[in-house]
Amino acid sequence: MQLTLIISSFCFILLAFCSKVIAETPYTCKEFKCGHHGPAIKFPFSLKGNLPDPHCEYPGFLVSCNEKHQPILELPIPVKLPIKSIDYKTQKIQLYDPESCLLVKLLKVLNKSISPFHYSKDQMTDITLYNCPSGERKLTYPIPCFSGPGYQIYSVPSFEGIEALPLMSCTKMYNLSSVPFGSYNLPQILFLEWSEPNCGPCEVQGQKCGLKNNGTKSIEIECVRMKKEGAKTKLVATGSTLGSFSLILLAAATYRVYSSDRKEKENQLKIERFLDDYRALKPSRYSYADIKRITNDFKDNLGQGAYGTVYKGKLSSECFVAVKVLNSTKGNGEEFVNEVGTMGHIHHVNVVRLVGFCADGFRRALVYDFLPNGSLQDFISSANNNNSFLGWEKLQDIALGIAKGIEYLHQGCDQRILHFDIKPHNVLLDHNFTPKISDFGLAKLCSKDQSIVSMTTARGTMGYIAPEVFSRNFGNVSYKSDVYSYGMVLLEMVGGRKNIGSSTENTNEVYYPEWIYNLLEEGEDLRIHVGEEGDAKIAKRLAIVGLWCIQWHPVDRPSMKGVVQMLEGGESLTMPPNPFASQGPTGISAIAPGRNLNLQLEAIAELE
Known part of the structure; x- marks a missing residue:
């Protein structure tokens, strides 16, 4: 009976304390979502169709949920766009167009007021529209919804020089001033900001924002400091000193709830940090x-x-x-x-x-x-230079990292990205010597199901350019052109420049692969510096993979996925076919004397 009284008294005290806490807790607005994965919607935004809440409705910040469970911002214009994300600290909101027709939809309302929102100034630019014949990609940013049978409309940033434009085949339509960057570029995202209500300082301090409850219809706001959970936990800890078995069970249950809550908050914090990092990834x-x-x-x-x-x-x-x-x-x-x-x-x-x-x-x-270790070129000039040589295991890791990076460009993005300038100078190394592919100035984008790339001039760096980029006699230009360049990088990593057996400076890149192939074919050592047991196997694997990649005909080269598998595999590799028809430093014709290389394309100078 006494134990029951103690428990009842404890519960009464706890209930009274909780009632006091609830009574002292300021009024806060509820958060909501339209779907499981959508952004959290909270003050100053409110949900259309809900019962009006005088404490949580700020004029102009109305959100509705469509049939796809997407949050839609109700703007004072006929354009209705789903919400991608909301940053309450900086008071910025991202909208997107799932139909990729954002520019078309905004043209009629660009100069109209979207109060209380305004366009982000750092996302505005001037563009020019061009009408080009369909069938060939002419410019960088196509506008599908503006196109029709026989023609394609493209947008070009107005700062582009006139020499970059295909004026012979395209017709200039008109200029557009102060156009949101995302309206003509993928992904189709519109950035808006708001100034009032200014809830940013509340969010930065970890407080909630809401309307002042002063008995009037004022739209003044205030920051609401939330009560910390620690006070309730301390109360439970104090109650546990009563010594009762029932109280111990109650404390244990409370602690379990507290631990679960703390773990959930830690998970939420991790997610928030990830989202902050993700936002930071945007240029x-x-x-x-x-x-x-x-x-x-x-x-x-x-x-x-x-x-x-x-x-x-x-x-x-x-x-x-x-x-x-x-x-x-x-x-x-x-x-x-x-x-x-x-x-x-x-x-x-x-x-x-x-x-x-x-x-x-x-x-x-x-x-x-900033990558502190510079480019790969600084570390592969000679495998015999102990001051810069990284070791064969590290070189193998670097080779695999480069291969995975190129594989991602070819298969991991929405569009296939062809780099066209893979070389040691364009592979940078971070503090852990993790390789990073850089310099996309010569890159081209194409769809993943597109096997042939149209080019009017050769592009890349001499010594790393695939044969088909110079002459279509070897095949069509495709993602296999990057594979060839990667193969040349691998062979350079194996031997360094000092091992190239040719006195003709401008043909060094051509004859070193043949020299390597002959050594491997005859079963001889690669005549390179080998420090520890197993290094020779690594060097041989890199050399064989490199020779597979530089096959003259693109169809004979592996994909980058196949290259990664060869580098990661533990089994021995077979020698590739010999792409070299003859020996001797007499130029490209000595490599393939039966083929007439039609070098009618202008080679792009080396970019370093």
């Missing part, structure tokens, strides 16, 4: 003043290339970047558009990350992650 747009501040007025020069100069920069005390400032006197902007349009949607451990870009008038720059 930002910087002004030229930002670029000068990031690079400390271009103080630390990392190197000079054909298309620009690279500087070391700093976004914060712990975040360093490499800023490539493009020459305004060279190129026509194609490299810049390729880089931003391609890398802005690539996220892979073996592909360098584009942090942001600058397109401020004629000034253009690209901002990448």
Whole structure:
């Protein structure tokens, strides 16, 4: 009886305490979702069709749920777009068009008020529309909903130079000013912001935002500090001192609930951190003043290339970047558009990350992650140089990482990305020597079911360019062209430049593979530096895979998925067919004397 009284008294005290806590808890608005995976909708947004709540309704922030369980922002214009995400701290909202017709839908309402929202200024740009004959991809950004039988409409950023445009086959339609970047580029995303109500400071402090409950119809807001859960837990701990078995069970049950709640909060925190990191992966747009501040007025020069100069920069005390400032006197902007349009949607451990870009008038720059160990070229100039040689196991890891990066470009994205300039200079190494493929200035995009790529000029770096890029006698240009370039990189990793047995400087790249093939065919050692047992096997595997990749005819080369399997496999590899018909340093015709290489395409100069 006494035990029952103690338990009853404890429960009464706990109930009274909880009632007091509830009474002191400020009124907060409920969160809701339209589907299991949609963004959380909370104040100042409210759900259309719900019973009106005077504490939670802010004018102009109405959201509805459609039949697909997608949240739709109710704008004062006839365009209805689903919500992709909401950042309550920065007060930004992302809308998207699942039909990929965003520009068409916005043309009639670009100049109309969408209050209380406004377009993000850093996402606005000027574009020009061109009408081109269908059947061949002419420009970078097609607008499918604007096209019809026999023609295709393309959009071009207005900063593009006139020399980059196919004026002979396309007709300029008209210019559009202040167009949202995502309306003509994939993915079709529209960025909007709002200023009032200003709930950002509340969110930053971990507080909830709501309307002031002052008995009037005012739309003033206030931050609501939520009660911490620790007080209830301490109360349970105090009650456990009563010594009763029932109280011990009650404390244990409460602790279990608390632990479960804490674990759930930890999981939510992990998800929030992931989403923050994911948002950080999206490239930002910087002004030229930002670029000068990031690079400390271009103080630390990392190197000079054909298309620009690279500087070391700093976004914060712990975040360093490499800023490539493009020459305004060279190129026509194609490299810049390729880089931003391609890398802005690539996220892979073996592909360098584009942090942001600058397109401020004629000034253009690209901002990448800073990789402290430089390029692969610095470490493979000679396997006999102990000061720079990484060791065969590390080289094998690097080779596998590059292969996985290229495989991702070919198969892991919505569109197949052909790099066309795979070489050691364009493979950067982070602090752990993880390889990152860089420099997408020559890249081309195509659909995954497209096996042939149309090209008017050769592109790439001499020594790494596949034969079919020079002459269609060897086959059509395709993703197999990257495989060839990768094979040349592998063979260079195996032997280094000092092992190339030719005195003719401009034919070094051609005859070194043949020299390697002859050694392997005759069962001889590769005549390279081998430090430990097993290194020779690694070098031989890399060499055989490289020789498979540089077969003259694209059909004889493996895909990058096959290359990864060969590098990861433990079984011995078979020798590929001999692609070299004769010996002797007499140029390309000595390699394939029976074939007339029609070198009518202009070779692009080496970009370093």
